[in-house]
Amino acid sequence: MSNLSKFSDLQIDWNMSPEHAVTMYLEWGNNDWHAEYPPVRSKADYSTYFVVDTWGEQPVVRLVRRNSEEAIDLIEVPLPPRVANAFLAEYGDLKGLFEPTPAIKKWLKEELYEK
Structure with missing residues (x-):
């Protein structure tokens, strides 16, 4: 069990x-009033x-809370x-931070709200 369910109220x-997070919180001049955010x-x-x-050795998901000062x-x-293998099949050995895929979002929602 992942303990994600304790964050279900967020x-x-x-x-x-x-x-998007970098643009919103870290880039100077974030002033696009017509954007999604x-x-x-x-x-x-x-x-x-x-x-x-x-x-790291294997992909992980992190729940991040960010404002203009910290993450x-x-x-x-x-x-x-199963989810990690599908992600690695799509992204290979690329290192970095990525938006969760639809399959990962589905798994996260199950862990958050259905446990």
């Missing part, structure tokens, strides 16, 4: 990608989202072999 932004106005603005981290990893969970 408002998770399922469309947030690592790239409104500009960040204060430290009180934050997003909670998942990333797939492939820097806090709330939990790190290894992907189950």
Whole structure:
């Protein structure tokens, strides 16, 4: 069991990608009022989202809470072999942070809300 269910009360932004997070919270001049996400106005603005981290031996998912000052990893969970293998088949040996695939999002939602 992954313990993800203890985070089921959080408002998770399922469309947030690592790239969007950098643009919103770290890039100077985030002022596109017509974008999907409104500009960040204060430290009180934050997003909670998942990333797939492939820097280690095996891919893991991390639940991240980010504002303009910091990013806090709330939990790190290894992907189950079936999901990890499908991810690796698509991304190969690329190292980095990635947006969860639809299959990973499905697994995460099951872990969060159905356990």
